[in-house]
Amino acid sequence: MARLASGVELPVGRGPLAEPGSFGAGIVHLGLGAFHRAHQAVYTEAAMACSGGDWGTVGIAPRSRDIVDALTAQDLLFSVVTLGGSGARAVAAFSEVLNADADPARVIKALADPAIKVVTLTVTEKAYRVDSPIMRLLVAGLRVRGGAPITVLSCDNLPSNGSALAAVVLGLAPELSATVSFPSCMVDRIVPATNRSILDRAATDLGMEDLAAVGAEPFSQWVIEDDFAAGRPDWEAGGAQFTTDVTAWEHLKLRTLNGVHSALAYLGSLSGRETIAEALQLPGIAGMLRRYVAQEVAISMSPPDGVDVVKYGETVLTRFANPELGHRTAQVAMDGTQKLPQRLLSVLNSVPAPQFATLIAAAWAQYAAGDQPLDDPLASRVRADLSTEALFGEGGVLPVPDSERRAMIDTWRRELAKHGAVKVVAAL
Numbered sequence: 001m002a003r004l005a006s007g008v009e010l011p012v013g014r015g016p017l018a019e020p021g022s023f024g025a026g027i028v029h030l031g032l033g034a035f036h037r038a039h040q041a042v043y044t045e046a047a048m049a050c051s052g053g054d055w056g057t058v059g060i061a062p063r064s065r066d067i068v069d070a071l072t073a074q075d076l077l078f079s080v081v082t083l084g085g086s087g088a089r090a091v092a093a094f095s096e097v098l099n100a101d102a103d104p105a106r107v108i109k110a111l112a113d114p115a116i117k118v119v120t121l122t123v124t125e126k127a128y129r130v131d132s133p134i135m136r137l138l139v140a141g142l143r144v145r146g147g148a149p150i151t152v153l154s155c156d157n158l159p160s161n162g163s164a165l166a167a168v169v170l171g172l173a174p175e176l177s178a179t180v181s182f183p184s185c186m187v188d189r190i191v192p193a194t195n196r197s198i199l200d201r202a203a204t205d206l207g208m209e210d211l212a213a214v215g216a217e218p219f220s221q222w223v224i225e226d227d228f229a230a231g232r233p234d235w236e237a238g239g240a241q242f243t244t245d246v247t248a249w250e251h252l253k254l255r256t257l258n259g260v261h262s263a264l265a266y267l268g269s270l271s272g273r274e275t276i277a278e279a280l281q282l283p284g285i286a287g288m289l290r291r292y293v294a295q296e297v298a299i300s301m302s303p304p305d306g307v308d309v310v311k312y313g314e315t316v317l318t319r320f321a322n323p324e325l326g327h328r329t330a331q332v333a334m335d336g337t338q339k340l341p342q343r344l345l346s347v348l349n350s351v352p353a354p355q356f357a358t359l360i361a362a363a364w365a366q367y368a369a370g371d372q373p374l375d376d377p378l379a380s381r382v383r384a385d386l387s388t389e390a391l392f393g394e395g396g397v398l399p400v401p402d403s404e405r406r407a408m409i410d411t412w413r414r415e416l417a418k419h420g421a422v423k424v425v426a427a428l
């Protein structure tokens with residue numbers, strides 16, 4: 001791939017593709033999924049191209065061997081296909097890739113290497129627990145460093161993701177607080193799971209097959225708290241923004257973009273829509289989501305300086321309408337119990353009489369009660385008792401303490417069950 005990739009058209013201002021092995025490792029990334037390859041890897045490549053530095057990434061796949069085998073077979077190179085934009089772009093950011101299940105000792109060795117200055121993570125919301133094997137492996141590696149400073153940067157869709165990660169890591173190893181920093185960051189780029197069509201487009205653009213290709217929207221954003229214990233890549237070169245406090249950006253993105261995404265996923269699934277873009281075509285839904293953002297999301301937070309939440313919501317709807325994304329409602333719908341607290345309950349439990357947030361919660365509950373498999377770590381608990389009281393009451397998986405709001409959810413559930421989501425949304 002290194003040879004053939006030189007023929008691939010590169011974005012304006014981008015230099016030639018780096019030769020594999022031309023940079024040393026400075027980052028370990030845990031979670032070698034689609035998002036890392038289309039987001040952080042692209043920023044890191046830009047940083048090295050612009051400012052140099054040994055910031056190659058040791059990519060760790062916690063479970064799957066497939067991505068490790070695919071990258072190894074093609075000189076650790078892969079491509080990002082811009083969906084709804086220019087074609088495939090080859091990326092050189094990895095210096096090594098490993099499978100954690102197969103080789104935990106090598107992962108610990110990589111984490112302990114003093115040349116490694118930053119660990120990044122995209123391991124999904126559900127992995128942020130002290131009993132999670134990947135967290136235990138991270139802590140085992142950090143312990144062997146013998147006090148060499150390092151930054152551990154969560155890039156998962158969690159509020160205060162740095163603090164959430166610190167709580168897990170320091171819960172297992174409090175002594176690491178002296179040497180490890182945990183900045184929070186807001187990450188944004190829509191990266192659907194790779195499918196045959198993305199692989200075909202990559203193959204056409206590259207002139208060869210790329211089994212590690214990912215597809216992503218043209219938009220990309222990364223806002224990071226500048227608290228790095230041992231230096232960092234020049235990620236500004238790729239367009240990253242640095243700040244002292246990312247909270248307002250996280251709230252904006254998680255409640256607006258991700259909240260609306262989940263609304264489309266559940267109402268779309270209940271209406272038989274396969275993709276987010278198709279769900280957005282449902283009569284009345286775009287108007288309903290605009291009112292949700294203006295009347296409920298916007299009043300639940302203080303946005304970053306200079307950002308208008310309603311205008312931000314408009315850009316989100318435009319991005320979701322991109323027909324080339326093919327982002328499946330089922331993918332966005334998974335792990336609802338892990339995602340909805342930060343995306344939805346933060347709004348539902350804080351604003352007065354939340355008409356739309358309660359409808360979205362009801363759509364999740366009806367989806368959970370559906371016939372399809374429920375891809376959620378708490379699926380058996382959810383399905384053991386699907387009543388509104390069990391799901392949203394005290395001790396429920398998605399607590400809504402106010403009984404009036406639970407009653408609103410229950411009313412919406414009955415409406416959805418009686419009329420179906422298409423009619424309920426159209427009548428709003």
Ligand SMILES: NC(=O)c1ccc[n+]([C@@H]2O[C@H](COP(=O)([O-])OP(=O)(O)OC[C@H]3O[C@@H](n4cnc5c(N)ncnc54)[C@H](O)[C@@H]3O)[C@@H](O)[C@H]2O)c1
Nearest residue numbers: 031032033034035062122123124127134156157189190191
């Ligand atoms: N895809 C996007 O559009 C997007 C955008 C912004 C943020 N994110 C964040 O990135 C995360 C990953 O998204 P993705 O698109 O790469 O998904 P993916 O399915 O392609 O990859 C998920 C990665 O997480 C690992 N993983 C899953 N469950 C785990 C567990 N319990 N313990 C350890 N590792 C686990 C998998 O092995 C894989 O490496 C999301 O959950 C989200 O927090 C994704």
Ligand SMILES: O=P(O)(O)OC[C@@H](O)[C@@H](O)[C@H](O)[C@H](O)CO
Nearest residue numbers: 157187188189190191258261332
């Ligand atoms: O990646 P998840 O599973 O946390 O959530 C699914 C989508 O809402 C999410 O990936 C968005 O596409 C992304 O957050 C956009 O930046």
